[in-house]
Amino acid sequence: MNVPYVAMYFAAYESLKTSIAGHSKDDRSRSFVHVLSGAGAGAVAAAVTNPLDVTRTRLQTQDA
Numbered sequence: 001m002n003v004p005y006v007a008m009y010f011a012a013y014e015s016l017k018t019s020i021a022g023h024s025k026d027d028r029s030r031s032f033v034h035v036l037s038g039a040g041a042g043a044v045a046a047a048v049t050n051p052l053d054v055t056r057t058r059l060q061t062q063d064a
Contacts, residue, residue, distance in 0.1 A: 005049045013041035 017037040021030075 005045050009041050009045040012044040016040045
């Protein structure tokens with residue numbers, strides 16, 4: 001794990017959790033909200049940080 005991924009993941013997770021659950025405190029949908037929020041946050045974080053990882057890898061593998 002790297003810092004940009006984790007930072008983006010938690011920001012997206014909290015935002016998605018609030019958007020999906022709203023202000024409802026229903027215990028039956030609680031795990032469903034966490035699963036959807038986690039999956040969505042992982043997808044967002046991967047989509048945002050992947051170009052950074054590709055650029056870093058290309059720079060590291062260039063001939064000097």
